[in-house]
Amino acid sequence: MKHLIQILTVFLLSSAAFSQSGTITGKVVDNTQMPLFGVNISLKNTSKGTQSNENGFFEINNLQSGDYELILSYIGFKTKEIAVTISNNQPLKLDSIILFEGNEILEEVIIEGERRNKFSRKQTAYVSKLSLKDIENSQVYSTITNELLKSQIVTNFDDALKNATGVESLWASTGRGGDGAGYYALRGFSVQPQLVNGLPGLTNGTINPANIERIEVLKGPSATFFGNAVSSYGGLINVVTKKPYAGTGGELSFTSGSYGLNQIVGDFNTALNKNENLYFRFNTAYTTEQSFQDAGFRESFFVAPSLSYKVNNKLSFSFYGEITQATQTNPMFLFLNRSAPTEASNLEELGYNNKLSFTSNDLTLQNPTQNYRIEMDYKLSDSWQSQTLLSKSSTSTNGYYSYLFDFGILGGNTFTRYINKQNANTQTTDIQQNFIGDFKIASMRNRIVVGLDYFNETQVNNSTGYAFYGNITPNGGSNGDNPFTSNIENDTFPLSTSAVDAVLASQGVANVKSTYHIYSLYFSDVLNITDKFSAMLGLRLDHFNNDGNITNITDDFDQTTFSPKFGLVYQPIKDKLSLFGNYQNGFTNVAPQLVGNPADGPQTLQNFDPEQANQLEFGFKTNLFNNRLNATVSYYDIKVKDRVITDPASPFNKIQGGEIVSKGFEIEINANPFQGLNIRAGFSNNDSETTKSDNIQILNRRPLEAGPEILYNFWANYEFQKGALDGFGFGAGFNGASERFAINYLSTGEFILPSYTVVNTSVFYQGNKYSIGLKLNNVFNKEYYKGWTTINPQQPRALLANISYQF
Structure with missing residues (x-):
C-alpha cells in the first residue's frame, strides 16, 4: 500500500508539472529608467504577443x-531582440529591458494580443524630431x-484626411505642374501634403494610401x-509609410466599387538574411476609377520597396522608395470671377448640372512621381545618437490642362475655357x-536634437501658353x-487631342528653369524640470537663397x-x-519690390523682412482608463504680420503692415x-479675418483659403468578440x-457654398486570415460642394466591396 501511494504521488506531481506552462514577465524602460507604455512585445515565429502597461x-x-x-x-x-529559454515550464522574469531611441525600422506586427484604442497612436519620432508621447508634447497633432483607414475601406487620400480634426479639402488634385497636389484648409490657411517620414516628398497627383502606416x-x-518650404501657417501634413519588420508575412487586398473603381493592393515582408538582420518590404497597388460625371478617370500604378539593415546594435541603415505612374483627366472646377460680381450668388441661381465634366477622356495628364529616402542611424553612446538623412523627389506633369473662368463679359453665367499642354518637372533634394x-x-x-538641414528645389517649365x-x-x-x-464668332471646339493640338500650335x-536653396540650423531641448513639469525650447536659423529664373539675375x-x-x-x-501651452512660429520669404515715383527717376529695389506668423495656444490632453480615452482640447490664436502692402502715404512705396488673424478651438x-x-x-471652429490690408476688396473679410468656420467628423467601429457573431462587425x-x-x-459680393453632412x-x-467588408459612402446621396474661388462637386452615393487575405 505504501509503495502504491508513493507511485501515485510521483505520478500526480509529474502530471501537474507537465500541465504547467511557462510565463515570461518583464519591464521595459528607456535609458533614463522611465517606463515605456504600449511597447509591442512578441515571440518570433509565433502568434504570441502583448503590450507593456503604463508601468512598463x-x-x-x-x-x-x-x-x-x-x-x-x-x-x-x-527594436530589440532577446534570446530567452523556458526550462521545465518554469516562469522567466527579466530585469528592466532598456530600449534606446532611434528610427522606426523593424516594427514588429502583433498577430495575437489586444492593442487598445486602434484609432489613436500617440507616440511619434517626427512631430518634434524627438520621441515624445503626445501627452508630454506641447504641440497639437492628429494621427x-x-x-482606421482599413475600417473605412479608404481608397484615396482625400477620404483619409476626413478623419483629421479641422481639415477640409479646398480642391482636389489637379495634376498641373508645380502645385498639382490637393489643397486643404487647416486653421485658416491652405496647405498641401509635402512631407513623407518627416522629409520633403512631393507629388503633383494624389497620394496612394496603400503604403500609409499613418498620417500625422x-x-x-x-x-x-x-x-517654410513644406509647411503653412496652419500646419503641415506628414505621411508615415509602412516599414520592414522582423518576420515574414503580407496581405493581398482587392476593392471594387461604384463609378468603375477597382483597386488591388499587395504587401509583402520578408527577411533577406536573418543572420545579418536584413529585412525587405514591398507594397504595390494598381487603381482605376472613373468619375460620376459624363467624363473623367484616373489610373495609377504604385510600387514602394523598402529595406532595413541592422549592422549591429549601434549602426543601422534603411531605404524607402515610392514610385507612381498615374494618368488622369484634370477635374474641371468652375472658377468664379474675382474682380466683378458673378450673375449668380448661389448654386440654385447658377443652374449647375454637376453631372457635366466639360472635358473628355481624350485630354489626359500623366503624373510620374518618385520619392527616395536613405537613413543612417548610429549610436554614439548611451546618451547620444547620430541620424543622417537624404531624400530625393521628382514629380512631373505631361499632358492637357484646362480651366473654366467666369470673365463676366458674355453674360448668362458663361464660363470661358482656356487650355494648354503641360510639360513641367519639380525636383527636390534634402x-x-x-x-x-x-x-x-x-x-x-534633457531630450535634445541639434540638426543641420539643406534643401533645394528646382522647377523646369516647358509648357505651352494658354489658348x-x-x-x-x-x-x-x-x-x-x-x-x-x-x-461675334461661332467656332466649334471639339474636345479631342488633334483639335486641341491644332489650336495650341500657335502658342509659344x-x-x-528656376531654383532656390535653404540652409538651416535648428536646436530643441525638452527639459523635464520635474517628472510632471517640462519645458520645450526650439530655435531655427534659416538662410534662404533664391536664384529664381537662372537666366535672370535680377530676381x-x-x-x-x-x-x-x-x-x-x-x-x-x-x-x-496634461495641461499645455505653446508659442509657435512660421514665416514666408518675401522678394524685393520696386519702389519710388517713376516720374522722379528709375525705381529702386527695396528689401523686406520675411513675413511672420505667430501662434499662442493652450489646452489639455488626456490618456485615461488605461489608454481607452485619448482627448485633446485646445484654443489657438494665430496672427500673421509683416505682409507687404502699399504705403498709405505714397502709392509708389511698399511697407510691411498687412495682418491676418486666425483663431479658434x-x-x-x-x-x-x-x-x-x-x-x-x-470638432473645430475657426474665425479668420484680414484685419490690415491695402486691398479694400478683402479687408475685414474671411480669407477664402480658410474654408468653412465649422468642421466635424465622427466614426465608430464595433466588432463582436465572441459567440456566434464573433468576427462580424459594423461601422458608421x-x-x-x-x-x-x-x-x-x-x-x-458673396457666392456661398451650402453646409453639408x-x-x-x-x-x-474578420476571419482568421481573411476579411471581407462592404462600405456605403454618402448614404443619403447628399449633393454637396467644396471650393476655393471655385465650385467643386463631390461624389454621390457609392458602394465599395473589399476582400483581403493575410499570410
Whole structure:
C-alpha cells in the first residue's frame, strides 16, 4: 500500500508539472529608467504577443519549454531582440529591458494580443524630431492610423484626411505642374501634403494610401523644425509609410466599387538574411476609377520597396522608395470671377448640372512621381545618437490642362475655357544631419536634437501658353465666341487631342528653369524640470537663397530668418492628464519690390523682412482608463504680420503692415470604451479675418483659403468578440461642414457654398486570415460642394466591396 501511494504521488506531481506552462514577465524602460507604455512585445515565429502597461510591465503566458526570441518594438525606439529559454515550464522574469531611441525600422506586427484604442497612436519620432508621447508634447497633432483607414475601406487620400480634426479639402488634385497636389484648409490657411517620414516628398497627383502606416497632421505654424518650404501657417501634413519588420508575412487586398473603381493592393515582408538582420518590404497597388460625371478617370500604378539593415546594435541603415505612374483627366472646377460680381450668388441661381465634366477622356495628364529616402542611424553612446538623412523627389506633369473662368463679359453665367499642354518637372533634394541626446543634468532630464538641414528645389517649365477654347454654361450650353475679340464668332471646339493640338500650335512654349536653396540650423531641448513639469525650447536659423529664373539675375535675393518655438507641459496626473501651452512660429520669404515715383527717376529695389506668423495656444490632453480615452482640447490664436502692402502715404512705396488673424478651438476624441468598440470624433471652429490690408476688396473679410468656420467628423467601429457573431462587425459615421465662401470680395459680393453632412456606413467580417467588408459612402446621396474661388462637386452615393487575405 505504501509503495502504491508513493507511485501515485510521483505520478500526480509529474502530471501537474507537465500541465504547467511557462510565463515570461518583464519591464521595459528607456535609458533614463522611465517606463515605456504600449511597447509591442512578441515571440518570433509565433502568434504570441502583448503590450507593456503604463508601468512598463508585460506578461506572456502559456509557453512550453524551449528556446524563444523575444522582440520588443516601439515607435521612435530601436527594436530589440532577446534570446530567452523556458526550462521545465518554469516562469522567466527579466530585469528592466532598456530600449534606446532611434528610427522606426523593424516594427514588429502583433498577430495575437489586444492593442487598445486602434484609432489613436500617440507616440511619434517626427512631430518634434524627438520621441515624445503626445501627452508630454506641447504641440497639437492628429494621427490617422492604418487601422482606421482599413475600417473605412479608404481608397484615396482625400477620404483619409476626413478623419483629421479641422481639415477640409479646398480642391482636389489637379495634376498641373508645380502645385498639382490637393489643397486643404487647416486653421485658416491652405496647405498641401509635402512631407513623407518627416522629409520633403512631393507629388503633383494624389497620394496612394496603400503604403500609409499613418498620417500625422501637425497643427499651427511649424517652421522651427520643418522650415517654410513644406509647411503653412496652419500646419503641415506628414505621411508615415509602412516599414520592414522582423518576420515574414503580407496581405493581398482587392476593392471594387461604384463609378468603375477597382483597386488591388499587395504587401509583402520578408527577411533577406536573418543572420545579418536584413529585412525587405514591398507594397504595390494598381487603381482605376472613373468619375460620376459624363467624363473623367484616373489610373495609377504604385510600387514602394523598402529595406532595413541592422549592422549591429549601434549602426543601422534603411531605404524607402515610392514610385507612381498615374494618368488622369484634370477635374474641371468652375472658377468664379474675382474682380466683378458673378450673375449668380448661389448654386440654385447658377443652374449647375454637376453631372457635366466639360472635358473628355481624350485630354489626359500623366503624373510620374518618385520619392527616395536613405537613413543612417548610429549610436554614439548611451546618451547620444547620430541620424543622417537624404531624400530625393521628382514629380512631373505631361499632358492637357484646362480651366473654366467666369470673365463676366458674355453674360448668362458663361464660363470661358482656356487650355494648354503641360510639360513641367519639380525636383527636390534634402539632406539632414541630426544629433539626438537624452541625458540628465542635476536630476533634470534633457531630450535634445541639434540638426543641420539643406534643401533645394528646382522647377523646369516647358509648357505651352494658354489658348481660348470655347465657352460653356453650367447647364450644358456652349458657344465659340471669344470674349476678348470684337467680332461675334461661332467656332466649334471639339474636345479631342488633334483639335486641341491644332489650336495650341500657335502658342509659344516656355523655357524656364528656376531654383532656390535653404540652409538651416535648428536646436530643441525638452527639459523635464520635474517628472510632471517640462519645458520645450526650439530655435531655427534659416538662410534662404533664391536664384529664381537662372537666366535672370535680377530676381535673385537672400534672406535670413530666426524661427523660435516654446512650450510648457504640466501633468497633474502623470501620463494621464496634461495641461499645455505653446508659442509657435512660421514665416514666408518675401522678394524685393520696386519702389519710388517713376516720374522722379528709375525705381529702386527695396528689401523686406520675411513675413511672420505667430501662434499662442493652450489646452489639455488626456490618456485615461488605461489608454481607452485619448482627448485633446485646445484654443489657438494665430496672427500673421509683416505682409507687404502699399504705403498709405505714397502709392509708389511698399511697407510691411498687412495682418491676418486666425483663431479658434478644436476637440478630438479617440475612445475604446470596451473591447471591440473604437470611436473617433472631432470638432473645430475657426474665425479668420484680414484685419490690415491695402486691398479694400478683402479687408475685414474671411480669407477664402480658410474654408468653412465649422468642421466635424465622427466614426465608430464595433466588432463582436465572441459567440456566434464573433468576427462580424459594423461601422458608421459622418463628416460635415458649415457653409463657406467660394467668393467674398467687396467688388464681387458673396457666392456661398451650402453646409453639408454626409453619412457613411460599413459591415465586415474578420476571419482568421481573411476579411471581407462592404462600405456605403454618402448614404443619403447628399449633393454637396467644396471650393476655393471655385465650385467643386463631390461624389454621390457609392458602394465599395473589399476582400483581403493575410499570410
